[in-house]
Amino acid sequence: xxxxxxxxxxxxxxxxxxxxxxxxxxxxxxxxxxxxxxxxxxxxxxxxxxxxxxxxxxxxxxxxxxxxxxxxxxxxxxxxxxxxxxxxxxxxxxxxxxxxxxxxxxxxxxxxxxxxxxxxxxxxxxxxxxxxxxxxxxxxxxxxxxxx
Amino acid sequence: xxxxxxxxxxxxxxxxxxxxxxxxxxxxxxxxxxxxxxxxxxxxxxxxxxxxxxxxxxxxxxxxxxxxxxxxxxxxxxxxxxxxxxxxx
Numbered sequence: 001x002x003x004x005x006x007x008x009x010x011x012x013x014x015x016x017x018x019x020x021x022x023x024x025x026x027x028x029x030x031x032x033x034x035x036x037x038x039x040x041x042x043x044x045x046x047x048x049x050x051x052x053x054x055x056x057x058x059x060x061x062x063x064x065x066x067x068x069x070x071x072x073x074x075x076x077x078x079x080x081x082x083x084x085x086x087x088x089x090x091x092x093x094x095x096x097x098x099x100x101x102x103x104x105x106x107x108x109x110x111x112x113x114x115x116x117x118x119x120x121x122x123x124x125x126x127x128x129x130x131x132x133x134x135x136x137x138x139x140x141x142x143x144x145x146x147x148x
Numbered sequence: 149x150x151x152x153x154x155x156x157x158x159x160x161x162x163x164x165x166x167x168x169x170x171x172x173x174x175x176x177x178x179x180x181x182x183x184x185x186x187x188x189x190x191x192x193x194x195x196x197x198x199x200x201x202x203x204x205x206x207x208x209x210x211x212x213x214x215x216x217x218x219x220x221x222x223x224x225x226x227x228x229x230x231x232x233x234x235x236x237x
Contacts, residue, residue: 026194030193093198110237113237119226
């Protein structure tokens with residue numbers, strides 16, 4: 001029972017870390033690209049955008065946070081069911097939109113909020129079904145290593 | 149998984165054509181996301197990116213031959229409607 005409680009707590013902490021990393025990463029990427037302004041869809045424009053991305057500390061910090069998101073997501077997926085982790089991803093869309101209003105002072109219409117709400121429900125439905133519907137085996141040498 | 153088996157597994161992954169095709173596509177996807185961030189607000193881009201669930205479901209059904217049940221299709225439909233509202237908002 002104590003170990004189950006410990007697993008529950010650490011899973012919850014990791015899910016929160018996952019959400020914080022994803023949200024912070026996207027916010028930083030948006031901030032970094034806002035410094036450049038609208039990218040021109042020409043060869044020169046795309047080249048300038050690439051140079052800016054390579055030189056912008058905020059974008060690299062955003063990438064770091066997204067790597068953190070991937071790491072925490074893989075870790076928590078190894079501890080908990082996919083259906084437990086999935087809602088965090090679904091409601092991340094709503095959280096991102098909320099933080100866009102609060103941190104970036106974006107204006108979000110009622111129509112857009114309704115759209116975000118439907119997306120959250122849709123993503124939840126997509127994620128609540130069985131994660132695997134096909135067999136899988138991986139061969140290493142002469143024996144199967146992974147069997148799902 | 150022993151270290152040798154892990155190395156063999158990594159070697160198999162790195163020599164898999166589909167995986168190698170996936171890496172530049174993921175890089176292009178990330179680059180496209182950054183360009184979108186320069187054009188549109190975060191509250192527009194992030195919800196729109198949920199379209200990946202629609203493409204994923206279609207790819208899963210027709211390329212990977214996975215079962216996609218009614219609940220998943222309803223979820224995909226809701227995502228589509230939601231994205232349309234976000235785009236129109």
